Amino acid sequence: MKTLRQAVQEAQEKKVAIGHFNISNLEGFWGVVRAAQNLSLPVIIGLSEGERDFVGVRQARALVTSLQEEGVQVYLNADHTYSFDRVKEVIDAGYDSVIFDGAKLSFEENIIQTKKCVEYARASGRDVLVEAELGYIGTSSKVLDEIPEGVLLGEESLTDPAKAKDFVEKTGIDMLAPAVGNFHGMLRSGVDPKLNIERVGAIALATGVPLVLHGGSGNSQDDFTGSIAAGIAIVHINTEIRVAYKQGLTKGLSENPDEVAPYKFLKPAMSAVQEVVEKKLRFFNNL
Numbered sequence: 001m002k003t004l005r006q007a008v009q010e011a012q013e014k015k016v017a018i019g020h021f022n023i024s025n026l027e028g029f030w031g032v033v034r035a036a037q038n039l040s041l042p043v044i045i046g047l048s049e050g051e052r053d054f055v056g057v058r059q060a061r062a063l064v065t066s067l068q069e070e071g072v073q074v075y076l077n078a079d080h081t082y083s084f085d086r087v088k089e090v091i092d093a094g095y096d097s098v099i100f101d102g103a104k105l106s107f108e109e110n111i112i113q114t115k116k117c118v119e120y121a122r123a124s125g126r127d128v129l130v131e132a133e134l135g136y137i138g139t140s141s142k143v144l145d146e147i148p149e150g151v152l153l154g155e156e157s158l159t160d161p162a163k164a165k166d167f168v169e170k171t172g173i174d175m176l177a178p179a180v181g182n183f184h185g186m187l188r189s190g191v192d193p194k195l196n197i198e199r200v201g202a203i204a205l206a207t208g209v210p211l212v213l214h215g216g217s218g219n220s221q222d223d224f225t226g227s228i229a230a231g232i233a234i235v236h237i238n239t240e241i242r243v244a245y246k247q248g249l250t251k252g253l254s255e256n257p258d259e260v261a262p263y264k265f266l267k268p269a270m271s272a273v274q275e276v277v278e279k280k281l282r283f284f285n286n287l
C-alpha cells in the first residue's frame with residue numbers, strides 16, 4: 001500500500017484533496033471507512049488528544065492497521081497535539097502522521113518545539129509526516145454562535161507567506177496548516193465566511209509543501225474547489241460529523257425506545273456520519 005506521503009503527493013498531482021475525519025468511537029470509525037470504501041478513495045482517520053484518550057492511543061492504531069492489512073487505504077493521524085511528549089507517544093505507537101500545534105506559542109518557540117518533533121519523527125526509522133500550524137484558527141470543534149475569540153479574518157491576520165516559508169525551512173515540516181480565513185468549528189448559521197484562496201496559493205508557492213485546511217466544516221463547495229486547486233492537499237472535517245452523529249443517535253434512540261441492543265440503536269448514528277463523509281469526499285474529489 002502507498003505511504004501517506006505518496007498518497008498526498010498523488011492527491012496534489014490530481015488536484016484533489018484527501019479527506020481527514022475525526023472519530024471518537026467505533027460507529028464514527030465505520031461511518032468514515034464505509035464512505036471511503038463506497039467511493040474507492042483514500043481517507044485519513046484523525047484523533048485529537050481528547051479523542052485518543054477516549055479511544056486509546058494504541059487501540060486506534062490497531063483499528064486502522066487491521067484495515068490496512070485488508071488492503072483498505074486508510075491512514076491514521078494524531079490531530080492537534082500540544083506537547084512534545086504526546087507527539088513522541090504517537091510516533092512510538094506507529095501513527096502515519098502527527099500535527100504539532102504550537103499556534104499559541106511565539107513564532108520562535110513554535111519553531112523550536114516543532115523542530116524537536118520533526119527530529120524525533122526522522123529518527124523513528126519510519127516515514128512519519130509532521131504537520132505544524134502557523135496562524136491562530138481556534139481550538140474547538142463545535143457549533144458556534146460567533147467566530148472564536150482570537151481568530152481574526154482580516155488580511156493582516158492570515159498566515160504570512162514569507163513567514164510561512166521561513167517556518168517551513170527552519171523546522172523541516174512535511175505539511176503546513178495555515179490560517180486562510182478558516183477556523184475550527186462551524187457557525188450555527190451553517191455558512192462560514194469565505195476562505196482567502198489567493199492567500200492559499202501564495203503560501204503554497206512560498207513554502208513548496210502540501211497545505212492542510214483545518215476547520216472545513218461550514219465551508220462551501222466553491223471554497224473547497226478553489227483552495228484545493230491553490231494547494232490544499234488535505235481537508236479536515238470534524239464538527240459536521242459530530243453534529244450528524246448526535247442527530248443520528250437521537251433518532252436511533254427516539255425511534256426505538258424499547259431497543260436495548262447498542263448495535264441496533266447506534267446504526268443511524270453510523271449512517272449519518274457516513275452520509276456526511278461521502279458528501280465531503282465528493283466535494284474534495286470533484287465527483
Ligand SMILES: [Zn+2]
Nearest residue numbers: 184214215236
Ligand atoms: Zn484542526
